[in-house]
Amino acid sequence: MNRREFLASTSVVTLGLGLVLTSGLPARAADSEAVIVLSSSEAGAPNQDPIRATLLSLASNLIYDRLVEQDDDQSYHPHLAESWETGADGMSWTFKLRQGVTFHDSEPFNAAAVAWWIGKYKGSPNEYMTAAIDRVEIVDDYTVRFVMKRPEPNLIFNLAQQFMGIPSPKSYEASGDSYGVTEAIGTGPYKLESFVVGQETVLVANEDYAWGTDLSENRAAPHIKRLTLREIPDSSTAFLELKTGGVGMLSSVPDEFLPQLQKEKQVGFRNLPGIGVTYLNFNSQSGAFADATMRQATALAIDQSAVLKSVYSGAGREAHQFLISSLAESKVDPQFEIHHDLDKAKKLLDQTGWINGSDGVRTKDNKRLRIKLWTRSETEFRRTAEIVQAQLKVLGMETEIVTFDNTTLRDQLRKGEHELVVSHYDWNNADILDWFYSAKNIPFPNSAMWNDAKSEELHDIAMLQSKNWDERVANFKKYQEYLLSQYAFAPLHEPAQNTAYNKDLLEVPERIRGPQFGQPTIVDMKTVQ
Amino acid sequence: MFLFIIKRLVLLVPVFFVVSLVVFLIIHLVPGNPIDNLMRAGSSSAQRVQIAAKYGLDRSLAEQYFVWMSRLMTGDLGTSIIQGRPVGALIARNLPYSLQLGGAALLFSALTGITAGVLAASFHGTRLDDGISGLILLGSTVPSFWLGLLLILVFAVWLGWVPISGARGWTSLILPVIATGVGGIALVARVTRIAMIETARQDFVMLLHAKGLSPLVIQLRHVLRHALVPVVTILALRIGWILGGTVTIEYVFARPGLGSLLIRGLNQRDYPLVQACLLMLAMAVILGTLIGDIVQAAMDPRQREERP
Numbered sequence: 001m002n003r004r005e006f007l008a009s010t011s012v013v014t015l016g017l018g019l020v021l022t023s024g025l026p027a028r029a030a031d032s033e034a035v036i037v038l039s040s041s042e043a044g045a046p047n048q049d050p051i052r053a054t055l056l057s058l059a060s061n062l063i064y065d066r067l068v069e070q071d072d073d074q075s076y077h078p079h080l081a082e083s084w085e086t087g088a089d090g091m092s093w094t095f096k097l098r099q100g101v102t103f104h105d106s107e108p109f110n111a112a113a114v115a116w117w118i119g120k121y122k123g124s125p126n127e128y129m130t131a132a133i134d135r136v137e138i139v140d141d142y143t144v145r146f147v148m149k150r151p152e153p154n155l156i157f158n159l160a161q162q163f164m165g166i167p168s169p170k171s172y173e174a175s176g177d178s179y180g181v182t183e184a185i186g187t188g189p190y191k192l193e194s195f196v197v198g199q200e201t202v203l204v205a206n207e208d209y210a211w212g213t214d215l216s217e218n219r220a221a222p223h224i225k226r227l228t229l230r231e232i233p234d235s236s237t238a239f240l241e242l243k244t245g246g247v248g249m250l251s252s253v254p255d256e257f258l259p260q261l262q263k264e265k266q267v268g269f270r271n272l273p274g275i276g277v278t279y280l281n282f283n284s285q286s287g288a289f290a291d292a293t294m295r296q297a298t299a300l301a302i303d304q305s306a307v308l309k310s311v312y313s314g315a316g317r318e319a320h321q322f323l324i325s326s327l328a329e330s331k332v333d334p335q336f337e338i339h340h341d342l343d344k345a346k347k348l349l350d351q352t353g354w355i356n357g358s359d360g361v362r363t364k365d366n367k368r369l370r371i372k373l374w375t376r377s378e379t380e381f382r383r384t385a386e387i388v389q390a391q392l393k394v395l396g397m398e399t400e401i402v403t404f405d406n407t408t409l410r411d412q413l414r415k416g417e418h419e420l421v422v423s424h425y426d427w428n429n430a431d432i433l434d435w436f437y438s439a440k441n442i443p444f445p446n447s448a449m450w451n452d453a454k455s456e457e458l459h460d461i462a463m464l465q466s467k468n469w470d471e472r473v474a475n476f477k478k479y480q481e482y483l484l485s486q487y488a489f490a491p492l493h494e495p496a497q498n499t500a501y502n503k504d505l506l507e508v509p510e511r512i513r514g515p516q517f518g519q520p521t522i523v524d525m526k527t528v529q
Numbered sequence: 530m531f532l533f534i535i536k537r538l539v540l541l542v543p544v545f546f547v548v549s550l551v552v553f554l555i556i557h558l559v560p561g562n563p564i565d566n567l568m569r570a571g572s573s574s575a576q577r578v579q580i581a582a583k584y585g586l587d588r589s590l591a592e593q594y595f596v597w598m599s600r601l602m603t604g605d606l607g608t609s610i611i612q613g614r615p616v617g618a619l620i621a622r623n624l625p626y627s628l629q630l631g632g633a634a635l636l637f638s639a640l641t642g643i644t645a646g647v648l649a650a651s652f653h654g655t656r657l658d659d660g661i662s663g664l665i666l667l668g669s670t671v672p673s674f675w676l677g678l679l680l681i682l683v684f685a686v687w688l689g690w691v692p693i694s695g696a697r698g699w700t701s702l703i704l705p706v707i708a709t710g711v712g713g714i715a716l717v718a719r720v721t722r723i724a725m726i727e728t729a730r731q732d733f734v735m736l737l738h739a740k741g742l743s744p745l746v747i748q749l750r751h752v753l754r755h756a757l758v759p760v761v762t763i764l765a766l767r768i769g770w771i772l773g774g775t776v777t778i779e780y781v782f783a784r785p786g787l788g789s790l791l792i793r794g795l796n797q798r799d800y801p802l803v804q805a806c807l808l809m810l811a812m813a814v815i816l817g818t819l820i821g822d823i824v825q826a827a828m829d830p831r832q833r834e835e836r837p
Contacts, residue, residue, distance in 0.1 A: 044793050046612035054567045054611070125580075128572060181614070197612070197622070198793065199696065199785045230695070232783040236678060237694050240686055246693050407561035407798050440574070444565075 033527050034506060035228045037238050039252030041426070043231045044198055049180025050165035051120050051172075058251060059201040059229050061518040063104075064165025064186030067095060067114075068156060069213050070515050072272055074326050074428060076156055079213045080109065080166065080187065090151025090467040097142040101211050103168035104185045111138040116169045118146070129158040150464070153472040157429050187211070189222045189523050201229045215513040215520035222523040242267060242502055248527075249501040249508070251517050255312045256379055261500050268503045271496050272512045273326050276426035277319050278307075278384060280490035285449035287419045288371060292486060293352050298420070299338050299490035300345035301395040302388060307493045311383045315498065319491035322433065322480060326515075329430035329476040336484040338491055345395055354396070362396035373399040375422040376406050384492060385422045413447035421447070422492075428515050430476040434463050437483060450488050458482050504528060533826055537819055544815060549601070552807040553594050561798045562586070563610040584610050586800075597804065607801035609794070616805045619790060626696055627786040630778070631771025633706045638713025639764055643757075645714065646721025650756075651748055653726055661718070669715030674777040677708040681781070694783040705782045709775050713767060720763050724756035731755075758829055765821025769814025 038057050045057040050064055067081040078084075081095040101109040115136040121127050132152035137145040146155070158164060171185040184192045189212070190203035205225045212219035230247060232238040235254055241247040243264055253261060253269075261267050280302070282289035289295050304318035320337040323330035354362040354369050362369040371392070375385035382403060389399045399420070404412060412418065425432055435441060438459050439451040458479040466472035483489070499517050501508050505528055513520040564580050581587045585596055600607060606616035649661040684704060685693040692701045728734065729752050737747045776788030787806060794802035 044612075044797075046609070046614060052613065054569070125567065125572075125576070128576070196785065197619075198789060199783075230783070232694055233789070234781050234783065237681065237781055237783055240681060241693050244686055244689070244693060405561075405796070407565065407796065408559075410565045411560035411562065445568075 033226045034224045034249070034525070035230055035247040036249045036251055036522075037230050037232050037241070037247050040233065040235075041252070043233060046197055047180035048184035048192060048195060048201075050163050050167065051117075051124050051126060053163070053180065054125050056162050057201065057229065058518060059190075059192070059195070059203060060165055060184070060186075061162055061188075062190040062203055062227070062522060063184050063188045063192055064167065065101075065188050065211070065519075066160055066162075066164050066166065067097075068160045069215055069520065070157070070160040070428075071215060071513055072326060072515055074328070074515065076160060077213050077215055080211070081159075084156075086153075086468060090153065091148045093146040093148070093155060094139070095144050095146075097144065098211055099142055101187050102208060103171070103187050104191045104206060105168050105171050107168050107170050109166070109187050110141050111144045112141075113166065113169050114144045117166050120172070126163045129161065129163060151467045153466050153469045154429065154431060156469065189519065190227060193226075198231055200231065203227045203229070212523055213520060216523045217509070218523050223526040224522070227522070242500060245502055245505055247502070248505040249499065251499055253498040253500045254380075255315050255495065255498070258313055258315060258498060266502055266504050268501050268508065270499045270501070270508055270510075270512050270517075271315070272499075272517065273324070274316055274495045274497055275324055275428045275515055276424060276495060277322060277324060277491060278381070278422065278424045278493045278495065279319065279322065280388065280492060281418075281421040281423040281448055282487075282489065283416065283418050283420075283447070283449055284488065285451070286416065288369070289419060291352065293348050295487035295490075297345040297348040297352075297395065298392065298397070299487050300341045300348070301391055301397075302490055302492065303340040303342075303391060304492055305340070306387050306391065307384055310387055311380055312493065312495060316496040317494045319494045321484060321491055322489060323430055324428055324494060327428065327430055328473045329480065332477055332481050332484065336481045338484060338487070342394065349395065356396050360393070360396060361398045368398060369396060370398045370400070371419050372402055373420050373422070374402050374404065374409065374412070374418050376409055376424070377403050378406075380495075381422050381424065388422065388492075410444065414444045416443050416447075416449060418447065423447075430473075430480070431463065433476065433479055433483065434459060437488060438463075448488055450483075452486065455479070455482055455486070455488075530826065534823060537822060541815060541819065545812070548811045548815070549598065549808055550594070552804055552811065553597065554590075555807070556795075556798070556800055556803045557590055557593070559798075563798045563800060566611055566797045566799075580610075584608075584801075597801075606805040609799055609802045611794075611797045611799045612802070616801050619802065620787065620805060620809065623785055623787050623790045624772075626784060627772050627775065627779075627788065630702065630705055630709060630775055630784065630786065633702060634709035634713065634775070635764065635767060635771055637706050637710040638717055638767075639760075641710070642714040642717025643721050643753075643760065645718040646760075647725065647748065647753060649718065649722040650725035650729070650752075653722075658722075662722075665715045665718050668711045669719075671711065672777075673708050673712060674781050676711060677704065677778055677781040680704045680708055694781075696784045701782075701784075705775070705778050705784060708781075709778050716763060716767075717760060721753075721756060721760050724759050725752050728752045728755045758825060761824050761828065762821045765817050765824060766814075768817030768820065769810060770817075772810055772813045 042057040045055045047053055048060045048063060050056060050060055065080050067079060069077045069079045071077060080098050080101060082098050084093060084095045086093050097111060097114065103109060115138055118130055118133060118136045121130040132148055132150055132155060133146045134149045135147050137147060139145055165186055168185040171183060172179050175183050189206050189209045191206050193202040193204050195201045205222050207221045209221045210219065232241065235257055238250055239257060239261065242250055282295050284290060308314060308316065308318050317325065320339055321330055321332050349362060354364045357363045373385055373389060375381045385401045389401055392399050435445050437446060437448060437450045437455065439456055442449055442451060462472065462475035462479045466475050497516065507526040507528060509521055509524045564577055567580060568577065585593055597607065609616050609619060612619065645661050645665065649658045652658050681693050681704060684690050691703050695701050734747060734752060737751055772787050775786060776792060779786045779789045791803065791806040794806060
């Protein structure tokens with residue numbers, strides 16, 4: 001082969017390879033009737049299998065139905081279960097199932113499907129959701145009874161989670177490991193047409209759908225017949241797509257983008273209560289915050305209204321206790337709530353012997369009151385840390401802000417070298433207190449290193465001894481009130497969830513139902529004619 | 530020529546092992562671990578132990594490396610811890626998008642760069658040369674993500690000619706290709722210009738002028754041909770960059786690809802995924818260099834004769 005032939009043949013091979021590789025790519029026109037951009041927290045969801053997944057997107061909320069649905073006020077509503085009752089001792093739950101429901105593969109939904117489905121959680125990453133269920137008894141074709149290992153009032157919460165969507169037993173077993181990637185069959189208002197991880201999920205309306213919940217006006221097939229859920233990692237790009245009509249809706253808008261979006265005439269907004277809280281996490285085992293008075297003084301020096309105004313442009317609400325305000329367990333006795341009181345904070349520090357120095361920083365035994373304030377790298381947390389830094393300076397506490405990415409921060413927290421950390425969680429259940437403050441979870445997720453006998457006792461009562469929901473609420477209130485009295489944390493802010501849509505393209509119901517934007521709202525949405 | 534290629538391929542084996550060790554150590558030595566990304570409120574510590582055992586994370590680093598390498602030898606890149614799918618399948622899904630964007634960007638920067646370089650060299654010392662050199666300097670200093678956003682604003686938002694983001698159809702490829710390719714144009718144009726100016730000073734060019742050939746034929750058929758040798762080397766070195774250098778562009782234009790896959794894997798400390806992606810990118814650079822050498826050797830017989 002001479003030089004000329006060699007160059008010619010390699011060029012042909014390269015061109016051919018390029019054509020072969022690129023010919024398989026989708027090149028379809030944008031013919032969908034509505035496009036929604038997923039929130040960044042759902043980005044990269046690898047499959048649509050509720051049983052085995054650890055991260056699910058809005059798509060699985062639309063493909064599958066659950067036995068019960070939760071509203072934004074955290075109340076529970078019937079869906080595939082028409083009604084349910086709990087035994088007096090909390091040791092059994094009986095569900096009457098809705099009749100006439102079919103999966104997308106035309107298989108019937110019945111008691112046998114439920115019994116199969118609960119059994120599949122064993123050995124899965126989501127096993128803990130059904131861990132309290134001993135066995136499932138089929139009473140008749142449309143009645144099932146869960147016999148419990150122990151009373152678990154929280155089962156109702158678990159059943160309403162996205163991870164408790166019910167797949168078709170037949171398709172699930174037939175697809176094996178590829179279930180949720182190439183195929184996802186539920187009873188929901190939308191069927192899966194195509195799914196490309198990290199890019200988009202295309203759904204088409206389930207025209208047989210007739211079993212919507214009372215959270216939606218429309219109980220039948222959704223008005224939007226074809227729905228594309230896209231992932232756009234860069235917020236600026238997503239904003240421009242919304243503005244120009246490339247997409248109809250952003251299911252989650254970062255707070256810092258709100259002022260910009262509000263200037264656009266064609267952009268409409270819907271807000272719903274938050275499902276998370278930002279707070280200051282103290283290391284209660286070592287350093288300055290092992291002292292409860294120091295924790296109290298720091299917590300009282302924080303003015304939550306400044307965080308609300310400066311970081312979140314007024315969106316969301318101030319947090320004065322640890323749980324999201326829509327939970328009944330958050331309604332603690334007001335005397336335990338933590339409110340800004342700088343004078344009291346200063347007096348408390350005076351009492352502990354930390355005396356104000358000439359440069360405004362307190363000292364004790366010739367040691368300056370200097371604290372490391374750790375934070376995550378996202379803009380909202382860095383700005384919150386700056387506000388906290390300014391407020392603690394007034395108290396006479398010098399802070400140095402140290403920034404980490406989220407994964408590194410978690411690793412650093414395990415080492416127990418932290419003092420004060422701007423932290424955040426998203427969870428709409430009071431058992432988050434167990435996650436962050438029970439001794440068994442030291443050093444992580446209990447990075448407060450909180451280990452207190454009375455707290456453990458109240459924790460056990462709330463988590464393991466509550467027989468019904470009301471008892472559980474009362475027990476968790478007591479547990480939180482004790483943690484508040486010990487200033488185990490300093491609550492800062494409860495961010496709102498913001499969605500934005502293009503008014504020229506979509507009609508969106510006034511009120512968004514459910515704890516997050518999802519099925520109950522989407523089935524009511526229409527395209528603008 | 531055949532012997533030359535074989536020799537170069539054999540040399541790749543030790544390089545591969547060193548690169549694989551570096552890649553493995555880099556991701557395991559940074560703080561953080563993938564299991565934290567799998568745990569939700571309510572998960573038990575027993576589950577943590579179970580996941581660690583399932584993916585062999587409870588073993589020593591040496592053991593983990595050995596297991597990874599032995600699987601790699603059989604063509605198994607492992608299973609993504611977070612995504613729960615074979616890494617090979619994830620890469621196969623994303624690679625075509627990266628090749629499409631990177632290949633088109635390389636072609637764009639090669640053609641535009643060579644044309645600009647030829648023009649600048651042909652009109653050496655004139656205002657056209659100054660103008661092209663100025664533009665080239667600007668192109669090589671503008672950050673690609675910023676250029677990407679600027680292009681979106683002008684061509685997608687104001688003019689509405691192309692889609693803003695996504696990977697549907699060839700029109701969505703135009704802006705990402707320009708944003709990625711501009712940096713390459715600058716490099717290729719500068720190398721072409723200098724190589725052409727230098728070649729034009731050689732004796733054989735004077736002879737060609739003396740023979741009465743037209744200046745255009747001399748520039749394109751003779752000077753450019755000789756000047757292309759360093760250009761081809763530069764382009765081959767950019768093959769690796771094609772796959773990994775488009776990360777920010779993929780992010781801005783919401784395109785899938787190896788870069789997006791790697792960044793997501795890094796954020797979640799998904800060890801098998803990050804290892805495989807980094808190894809692929811490193812191998813692409815090494816293979817790019819090899820291809821560069823081979824093409825250079827094919828174009829210039831002196832190369833293969835002088836080298837061992």
